[in-house]
Amino acid sequence: MLLAVLAACVGGHRGPGEDCVEVECRAAWAAAHWPEAKRQVRDLVAAEQDPMGRARIVEAVFEAWPGEAEALCGLLSPGVTRERCETVHQRADLLRxxxxxxxxxxxxxxxxxxxxxxxxxxxxxxxxxxxxxxxxxxxxxxxxxxxxxxxxxxxxxxxxxxxxxxxxxxxxxxxxxxxxxxxxxxxxxxxxxxxxxxxxxxxxxxxxxxxxxxxxxxxATAPASESPDPNGWAALTSRLREVERRFQDIDPMLGEGFVQRTWAEATMLAYGQSRIPAGDPLDHVPAIAVPHVRAAIAWRQATQKMEGNLQARADAVGAAMLRRSQRTGARPMPRGRVRIAGYWAETLPGEEEFASIPYLQNARRAWSADPDVDRRLCVLEASARVIPLDLAMLVEGLGAEEVVVRWTAARLLSQLRPDHAALAHVRGDSDPRVRARAARR
Structure with missing residues (x-):
């Protein structure tokens, strides 16, 4: 609105009118007309002899059009405003x-x-x-x-x-x-x-x-899962406790979500390059991290193309958690190497009844207090995030006894392969939440 009001007092697309003398007026014209008059705006900036005036005009444009005015950054002399201009265009998604x-x-x-x-x-x-x-x-x-x-x-x-x-x-x-x-x-x-x-x-x-x-x-400070050194896990645990303390007077619930999300990504990075996933971190991390260790092991095993049916794969996760590696020289996966897709962005009626926690990064999954059930949930989530998709595992999950397992399989399969024939068989499931996911397109 402000740009529109200010721009109303200036000329057309050929450039600001002769009465647009003040730099604020020229900056407003440039910001308002950048999308359809880029050449004229560039000419206006290039003709501005005053460094402050040039900086004000460019700043007005890149603030109004983050991610779309990077060409103007090079018209500024090296310094603060040019550095900010370049930074803004590197993070345009955040600024939108x-x-x-x-x-x-x-x-x-x-x-x-x-x-x-x-x-x-x-x-x-x-x-x-x-x-x-x-x-x-x-x-x-x-x-x-x-x-x-x-x-x-x-x-x-x-x-x-x-x-x-x-x-x-x-x-x-x-x-x-x-x-x-x-x-x-x-x-x-x-x-x-x-x-x-x-x-x-x-x-x-x-x-x-x-x-x-x-x-x-x-x-990103988490050590490799196979590392025998407990100090890295102790340091991360201590820092997360400090964060929790700071959240106590602000919002303990938000603090818990933050801690859960951090453990989810920390364990993913810890296991991302493990040769033979093992449960070494369990000797050093608090109880809140255990479900995330379970999920990370299942994910790493899935990337290694482990074979077997759903229960066999779940048992393999449990066996890995009991095993210890103590391998020296292991390194965690660098942050940013993978991006975990999310398949539970929308909560359908009744799904709030499923306990849930973050999954690996910014995704979420259902969680069960029964370790065997939770292992199967982790295997299903991992099966949905490998290439090629492990469709056989998801189809098998549709026939599980536990509602949360069937629902997880239906939620994942209906988003990844909405026309899969197996979904037709669970659209008559006894649980309405499973039916709703199976019918989802």
């Missing part, structure tokens, strides 16, 4: 979240479920804004972004958050806080991840992506 849409604050799909806040979540108040100064050629928003990153890199997280607090726009304030977190919490500096909780929660529409960044950084 609508700050005026409350649902955007919890992202979408299974990540929204995993990191869903409770109705009683306490908002995190940012400290009062502090002034910044990057020189006359740097616009204030770009200056705040850069200054916040510098303060965060120096370990001054509170000051960095106060710098971000000076940004009035919710989206750019959130981006600023996410960048503070990225400088504070990395796999190389996991000791800073506890301090990242409050900035993430305060990041508004970017809360969930921010928490996933922190969770992933912690997960």
């Amino acid at each position: 979240l609508d700050p005026d849409d409350p649902a955007a604050a919890s992202s979408t799909g299974e990540a929204a479920w995993i990191l869903a806040p409770s109705p009683t979540m306490r908002p995190v108040d940012l400290p009062p804004p502090v002034p910044v100064d990057c020189g006359p050629e740097v616009p204030e928003r770009s200056c705040r972004w850069w200054t916040a990153g510098e303060r965060a890199g120096a370990g001054q997280v509170g000051t960095a958050a106060a710098v971000c607090a000076g940004l009035a726009d919710a989206r750019w304030r959130g981006v600023c806080l996410v960048d503070v977190v990225r400088r504070t919490c990395t796999p190389e500096t996991p000791e800073g991840c506890g301090m990242a909780v409050e900035p993430c929660v305060a990041a508004g529409p970017l809360r969930t992506p921010c928490l996933i960044e922190v969770s992933g950084a912690l997960a």
